[in-house]
Amino acid sequence: SADKTAGEMVDYKITGIDPGAGIMEATGRAIEDYGLDKWELQTGSGAAMTAALKKAYDKEDPIIITGWSPHWMFTKYDLKYLDDPEGSYGGEEEIHTIGSLDLAKDKPEAHQILENFKWDEEDMGEVMVAIIDGEDPEEAAQAWIDENQDKVDSWTEGVDKVDGDEFKFVYVAWDSTVASTNVMAKVLEDQGYKVKMSQVEAGPMWTAVADGSADALLAGWLPVTHKTYAEKYDGKFEDVGTSMTGVKIGLTVPEYMDIDSIEDLKE
Ligand code: PBE
Numbered sequence: 001s002a003d004k005t006a007g008e009m010v011d012y013k014i015t016g017i018d019p020g021a022g023i024m025e026a027t028g029r030a031i032e033d034y035g036l037d038k039w040e041l042q043t044g045s046g047a048a049m050t051a052a053l054k055k056a057y058d059k060e061d062p063i064i065i066t067g068w069s070p071h072w073m074f075t076k077y078d079l080k081y082l083d084d085p086e087g088s089y090g091g092e093e094e095i096h097t098i099g100s101l102d103l104a105k106d107k108p109e110a111h112q113i114l115e116n117f118k119w120d121e122e123d124m125g126e127v128m129v130a131i132i133d134g135e136d137p138e139e140a141a142q143a144w145i146d147e148n149q150d151k152v153d154s155w156t157e158g159v160d161k162v163d164g165d166e167f168k169f170v171y172v173a174w175d176s177t178v179a180s181t182n183v184m185a186k187v188l189e190d191q192g193y194k195v196k197m198s199q200v201e202a203g204p205m206w207t208a209v210a211d212g213s214a215d216a217l218l219a220g221w222l223p224v225t226h227k228t229y230a231e232k233y234d235g236k237f238e239d240v241g242t243s244m245t246g247v248k249i250g251l252t253v254p255e256y257m258d259i260d261s262i263e264d265l266k267e
Contacts, residue, residue, distance in 0.1 A: 005267045006259045009062040012038045014251065015052050016066045018172070019043045020202030022225030023066045023089075023249045030088035030251065034262050041066075046174050053077065053254075060256055064265075067252025070121040070176055070244075072128040081250040083261035089251075090224030095180075095244040098220040098237050100212045107215060109159050110167055110188055114216060115241045116155040117184060123148065124244070127179035141182035145190075152187055162192040169197045170205045170214040177219040180243065184218060203229070210236040218243065225249055 016024050027041050044052075049065055050073055056063035057077050064082075073079060097114045104111045123144070130140035145152055167188050171181040185195045200208065206226070208214035210233035220226055220239070251262055259265070 006062070006064070006257070006265050007038060007267070010064055012040060014039060014041045014064050014066065015049050016041045016043050017046050017049050017174075018201060021066075021172070021174070022202070022221055022228070023068060025228060026089045026225065026249060027066055027251070030084070030086070030262055033086040033088045034266060036262075036265055039265065050175075057254055060254075062257055063254065065252050066249070068174075068176065068249040069247060070124045070128065072125065072132045072175060073252075075125060075129055076132070078255040079252050080255055080260070081248070081252055082259065082264070084250055085261065085263065088262070089249050092245070093221050093223070093225055093247045093249060094242045095218070095247055096220035096222050096242055097216060097218055097240040098206070098209050099216045099240040100209050100214065101236065101238060102212055103215055103238060103240070107162075107165060107167060107193075109162050109191060110165075110193060110215065111240065112159050113155050113187060113191065114184070116157075117187075117218075117241060117243050118155075119151065119243060121244065121246070123151070124176060124179050127183060128175050131179065132175065137178055137182045138186070141179070141186045144183060145186055155187065156191060159191065164192065164194050167193040167195045167216075168214045169195065170200050170208045170217050171197060172202050172205055172219060173199055174219065180218045202226075206230075206233055206237075209233075216240065221247070221249070 031039055053065055127140050127144045131137050169181050171177045185197055188195050205217050206229040209217050
């Protein structure tokens with residue numbers, strides 16, 4: 001009812017994702033920064049979170065989730081970020097491509113393509129929405145490439161083809177990362193690489209690139225989201241390039257909820 005506080009409406013529960021995600025660390029920080037002592041951040045997965053969101057949204061029930069953009073959830077539902085006056089979630093984030101220290105020397109062609117790789121929220125959104133609408137990730141990636149050959153050509157222009165060299169991506173099953181990794185896997189395959197994609201958790205993703213057991217990851221969210229990982233492995237990876245700017249993380253609620261700021265959770 002209208003006189004309940006946000007906390008009472010959602011049982012003081014924030015629906016989170018996998019524990020290694022940077023947004024989980026940022027949410028722990030928000031709980032401290034805003035003095036949300038009664039609140040609990042629940043861990044799960046991106047898929048479990050969007051399932052909970054759908055269930056709540058269909059009934060106009062209250063829910064508070066850990067959201068990020070680009071994400072298809074902002075296309076499918078009317079959602080808003082809660083204001084973050086304390087800056088617990090940083091501001092504008094960027095998505096960086098992180099390579100192993102040997103990448104430039106061992107696989108210069110892939111390194112050049114990854115350095116050139118830049119796209120925008122709309123591009124990634126097309127791939128993400130196709131996947132959530134039921135298309136196989138590989139097919140969704142191929143369809144996007146077919147329709148955006150100019151953009152792909154600008155990444156590969158002047159780069160020599162290779163002959164079956166192996167290339168290993170590590171990625172986490174975040175919908176945004178599934179989209180980018182599938183697209184770049186296809187691009188590198190077209191260049192002649194034999195590409196392997198290993199799905200892991202966030203910590204092991206950074207570890208694999210830092211110890212050289214993987215060549216690259218496409219989901220280095222900086223400067224805030226993955227700051228802890230970037231500092232932990234400082235000097236053990238190459239920041240190859242920025243694939244997208246103006247991305248964001250934060251607490252997210254349906255528009256029909258009558259709160260606007262993380263400060264409103266204190267009541
Ligand atoms: N995310 C998507 C990740 C980075 C990419 C926002 C869920 C995270 O929080 O670590």
